[in-house]
Amino acid sequence: MSQRLFVKGNEAVAMAAIEAGCRYYFGYPITPQSDIPEYLSRELPKLNGEFIQAESEVAAINMLLGASATGVRAMTSSSSPGISLKQEGISYMAGSELPGVIVNISRSGPGLGGIDASQADYWQSVKGGGHGGYHIVVLAPASIQEMYDLTMLAFDLADIYRTPVMVLADSVVGQMKEALLPNPRPVTTLPEKGWAVRGRKEGTPQMIVKSLFLGDGELEAHNWKLHGKYDVMREKECRQELFLTDDAELIITAFGSVARIAKTAILMAREAGMKVGLLRPITLFPFPAQAFKEVTGRCKKILDIELNNGQMVEDVRLSVARDAEVFFYGRPPGAGSLPVPEELFEQIIKHY
Numbered sequence: 001m002s003q004r005l006f007v008k009g010n011e012a013v014a015m016a017a018i019e020a021g022c023r024y025y026f027g028y029p030i031t032p033q034s035d036i037p038e039y040l041s042r043e044l045p046k047l048n049g050e051f052i053q054a055e056s057e058v059a060a061i062n063m064l065l066g067a068s069a070t071g072v073r074a075m076t077s078s079s080s081p082g083i084s085l086k087q088e089g090i091s092y093m094a095g096s097e098l099p100g101v102i103v104n105i106s107r108s109g110p111g112l113g114g115i116d117a118s119q120a121d122y123w124q125s126v127k128g129g130g131h132g133g134y135h136i137v138v139l140a141p142a143s144i145q146e147m148y149d150l151t152m153l154a155f156d157l158a159d160i161y162r163t164p165v166m167v168l169a170d171s172v173v174g175q176m177k178e179a180l181l182p183n184p185r186p187v188t189t190l191p192e193k194g195w196a197v198r199g200r201k202e203g204t205p206q207m208i209v210k211s212l213f214l215g216d217g218e219l220e221a222h223n224w225k226l227h228g229k230y231d232v233m234r235e236k237e238c239r240q241e242l243f244l245t246d247d248a249e250l251i252i253t254a255f256g257s258v259a260r261i262a263k264t265a266i267l268m269a270r271e272a273g274m275k276v277g278l279l280r281p282i283t284l285f286p287f288p289a290q291a292f293k294e295v296t297g298r299c300k301k302i303l304d305i306e307l308n309n310g311q312m313v314e315d316v317r318l319s320v321a322r323d324a325e326v327f328f329y330g331r332p333p334g335a336g337s338l339p340v341p342e343e344l345f346e347q348i349i350k351h352y
Contacts, residue, residue, distance in 0.1 A: 005180045009147040009173045010035035012180050013103055014043070016151035017075055019185050022101070023049035024074035026063035028056060028082060031115045032171035033105035036077045057082040061089030061102075068093065068100040069209045071196030073155055077103035079171075080121050081112060084129070090164055091130030094226070095211030097195075099158035101151070102136075103167045105174035108333035117170040118333040119256060122311035125168050126285045133223065135230050137165040137237065138284040140255040144178035150282070152185060157237065159190045161229055168284065170307065172257035172338065230286070239282035240291045244270065248277030250352050251295055253316055254305040255281050257338070262305055265344035274352050284312070289319035296324035303327045303351050305344060327351045 007015070014036050017025070025044060027037045037053065044051045054060035060076050067074040078086060083104045093100055106121040108114040123129075125138045137157050139150040147169060154165040197207045213219040241259075244266060245251055254262045259280040269276040279295055279302075281288050296302060302320055304313040304327065313328045320326060329347045331339050 002182050002184070005182060006177055007144060007180050008035055008175060008177050009141075009144045009169060010105060010175065011039055012144045012147040013077070013151045013167065014039035015182055016148040017101070017155070018043060018047065019182065020073065020152045020155040021185065022073045022075050022155065023047060024067045024072055025050070025076065026052050026054050026060040026067070026074070027076050027078065028054050028060050030079045030082045032107060032174055033077050033079045033103065035174070036103060036105075057085035058089065061086035064100045065089055065093050065096070065098060068098040069096070069197050071193040071198060075101035075103065077105070079105050079107045080109050080118070083121065083124065087124075087130035090136065091128070091132050091134060092211050093164045094134035094136060095132060096209050097162040097226075098164070098209065099162055100164050101154045101158055101167065102164055103151070104169070106168065106170045114333070115171060116333045117172045117257060117307060117338065119170060119258065119306050120308040120311065120333070121168065122284065122306070122308065125166055126287070126315070134226060135285050136163055137161070137233065137286070139165065139167050140282060140284050141167065141169050141173060142256050142259050142280065143173070144176065144180050147173060148180055148182060156186070156188045156190065159193075161233060162195075163229070168256070170257055234286040237283060238286050238288040238290065240288040241278070241280040241282060242291070242295070243278040243280070245277035245279060245295055245299070247275050248299050249275045250301045250303060250348065251277050251279050251299050252303050252305060252348070253279045253281070253292075255284065255312065258305055258307050261339060261341055262344055264341035265348060268341060268345045269348045269352075274348065276348055276352070281312070287315045287319065289315070292316060292319035293321055296321040300324045301327070301351060303329065303347060305329050305339070305347070307331055307333060307338070
């Protein structure tokens with residue numbers, strides 16, 4: 001039986017990557033995610049793995065592309081402005097149907113911003129931050145245990161759907177420490193990687209990985225193929241947490257670190273006699289739209305809380321029942337502090 005450990009969220013990501021079979025990492029240091037490459041630079045060589053600190057974020061994502069084209073499990077990590085630099089490579093990976101894991105421990109922006117926690121990378125992550133109409137799977141952990149478990153899930157989903165998968169957290173979850181039960185890699189049936197470029201043998205077809213389609217109708221067909229895959233993800237891979245929603249007259253929705261603060265505010269509201277619950281999206285893409293539709297079939301008030309000026313709230317409004325009211329409370333980064341439970345409790349009183 002595994003023994004509980006007391007680790008940082010960033011360390012949990014690195015530990016999970018190793019357990020998931022990742023032996024290739026390419027990255028570049030940036031606060032607040034540098035614990036990830038620090039850990040992997042120490043541990044991967046012990047496992048005959050490869051750690052490369054690239055000369056830039058652009059180089060790192062293209063190294064990930066090249067490694068994933070050979071069929072190995074590989075990953076990169078960065079923080080918000082570094083992820084921006086990786087966007088072209090992410091688009092190329094999505095267009096080439098290449099699996100790979102990208103971790104974003106997000107920080108404040110726009111521009112260089114600061115190292116404070118932020119959730120303002122939602123649009124960039126969920127809407128396809130690079131060129132072309134693509135999506136990637138986006139997982140949003142809210143605890144150190146989820147940093148571990150969802151990172152392992154990310155590698156499996158990447159292989160199942162041949163797509164980049166992002167683990168999107170912020171500096172709170174990345175830097176905080178909690179107890180972690182390092183579960184073993186789950187037994188999952190994964191597809192064969194017959195598409196991988198591993199050296200051509202005589203008498204075998206040449207494997208080509210590409211995102212360039214010049215034949216008449218080829219690119220259109222390829223895009224419809226990709227979007228068919230996204231529809232399958234929407235059907236099969238939506239994940240969410242429901243907390244005290246059965247009798248709720250107001251439902252809070254939040255993801256990541258803010259959802260943890262919201263839970264405390266919800267318990268304060270319950271003690272005060274108010275029926276309040278939480279719907280926390282765990283997959284930001286595919287977005288759990290059906291869960292929002294179902295809970296708002298009965299509860300007509302949703303309060304969306306985010307550490308930004310309002311991003312996920314757009315998807316919430318598109319997903320709820322037509323007669324539901326959606327309220328928003330945001331805290332854009334810059335003050336150097338997170339909302340406290342008492343602050344969110346005041347918002348609950350206001351909208352209850």
